[in-house]
Amino acid sequence: MGEAVQVSQQFKELAPIDVLVCGAGPAGLMAAVTLARYGVSLKIIDKRNEKVTIGQASESEGCVIWEGAFWNQRKGSGLERSQVGPEITAATNYPYAISVHQGHTESLFIEDLQSRGFSVDRAVSFVDFKESGKPEYPLIAYLKNLVSGVVEKVPTKYILGCDGAGSKVRAVLGIGSAINESQFSWAVADTCAKSNFPDIRRRCSVRTENGNLMLIPQINKGLRIYTLLSEKDLATLSASKYEGKGPAFTNENTLVGIVESRVQKILKPYHIQITKVTWSSTYYVAQRIADSYTGSQNRVFILGDACHTHSTSAAQGLNVSMNDAYNLTWKLSLVLRRIATPSLLNTYQAERQHIGKQLVEFDHKISHMYASLGTLGDSELHSFSSKSNGFTSGCGHQYLPGLLTDGAFNTEIDYQAIDPLTSGKRMYPFRVTRHYDGVQINILDDLPSNGKFHIFVFAGELAHQGKLDGLSRLLSSPASPLTRFSKPRGIIDTHDVLSSLAEDRDTVVDLYLVHTSNHLDTSISSLPTPFPQWQPRIYEDVKGQAHSEVGINVDAGALVIVRPDGYVGLIAGMEDGDRVNQYLEGFLTVDAWQAGMN
Helix, strand or coil, X not given: CCCCCCCCCCCEECCCEEEEEECCCHHHHHHHXXXXXXXXXXXXXXCCCCCCCCCCHHHHHCEEECEEEEEEECCCCCEEEEXXXXXXXXXXXXXXXXXXCHHHHHHHHHHHHHHCCCCEEECEEEEEEEECCCCCCCEEEEEEECCCCCEEEEEXXXXXXXXXXXXXXXXXXXXXXXXXEEEEEEEEEEEEEEECCCCCCCEEEXXXXXXXXXXXXXXXXXXXXXXXXXXXXXXXXXXXXXXXXXXXXXXXXXXXXXXXXXXXXHHCCCCEEEEEEEEEEEEEEEEEEECCCEECCCCEEECHHHCEECCCCCCCHHHHHHXXXXXXXXXXXHHHCXXXXXXXXXXXHHHHHHHHHHHHHXXXXXXXXXXXXXXXXXXXXXXXXXXXXXXXXXXXXXXXXXXXXCCCCCCCECCCCCCCCCCCCECCCCEEEECCCCCEEEHHHHCCCCCCEEEEEEEECCXXXXXXXXXXXXXXXXXXXXXXCCCCXXXXXXXXXXXXXXXXXXXXXXXXXXXXXXXXXCCHHHCCCCHHHHHHHEEECHHHHHHHHCCECCCCCEEEEECCCCEEEEEECCCCHHHHHHHHHCXXXXXXXXXXXX
């Protein structure tokens, strides 16, 4: 539990809020930003006095990495490249990785928060929470100002523990974890270096009998270096502490000295000179996954490193942590507005713990592979890298069947397509032509993160007699999912396409039509109701390219529900409109807007 908090103590009482976010790292800031966009009242705290610094100003631009390479020791002597190819091979319009300093990512979030009237309360730590017994604000959180020592209490509805691997929120909840420790210790250093190594600007894995390296390019010719530490290295570090005398990068008794010596030895016959070191550290590989992601009857949640810890080899900590927050916050928003039932919050643990376990298992495998000194066959390493690309890029994450992921469908999907529609996976960002103005767009450009469910109608050729008639009858009736869960509306305009939930709070379900007819020969007004009133969301799929890319037969068509987080929730046939209602009824409240619940 937390520090002892006595009921008789005097506390500074703060104004009540909907959500308390503990921790202003990537997970906490992502949670705060999305909640703020959804119009939720919140408070975000962090025990650190200052945010993570960016370093050199130019680092904020990030380094785009298009290719990766594998090198190993040639028989006899020297090095040879065993493979080179695209860094990202998953189906995406963005086939590259970007190496960006965490400080810059956090600064972008902080700027967005400030633009919405919020800021991080720093030098404030979470102490404990108690149940208030009051339905409106069922929790009371106790916070300590680390400067004044004053303990504050704040009534709240939910608490998010985004406070890192040593999470106080997790400790207060009493949540345990499964830990998988290894014997490997690694060194990491951010450097500037000069080298004639051919792949110095590609992400590289170098494996030899002299040791292993992972090289990741950074902005302005920077280079992040990872290397496995030997028992001798650890003994040297333990026996000698660098006291700041002399150039750090030439002192063999320092961590940086070990890194430079190792990288020079491993890359022979190529040369490398480290000219500057901006940061260095060591880490011991230990994978951990929390037994639970929630407590206090789904009123308190943990996210990010509070849930899962692992090595930095996979470069997934920040990405997966932000996705934890993104998954939870749109659900919290709907529940807080009573548009969704509290059961929706059960899906956070079901979906994100599954991904967390995959991450830990992946990290365990990749850490052992990178630590093997030439004992692992190249083909095995290449195969694992290829299979894991969907996971490391984020494009291959898939949620298991559940409340939000309907695994049953009876429409034809071509699984040889570029990225076939699959329940539980994100929708491929295909390109289309917007019908009413001819603008060619990536569909994601018209699919903002606004907390709404999107009904996609892939209709193929509109000239087919009666293609939309059955669906039109449903969508125009009192049973329409467009009006059962959202306030009826007139014709939408371009602004509505990109509106945020705070600006358009009455619409929870919207409509998109993708067809293969020539948009110049087809009048929007000739379409059956209610499609004409959704004119900015009607698109021509030229030559059926998008249908083909996601595996939909243009003659059969399909109905697809895309969740607020961009994942596919349901795939159904054109005649199965009732399944859309059945899906949404599982967690949305019918006619909530009529009761003034928004």
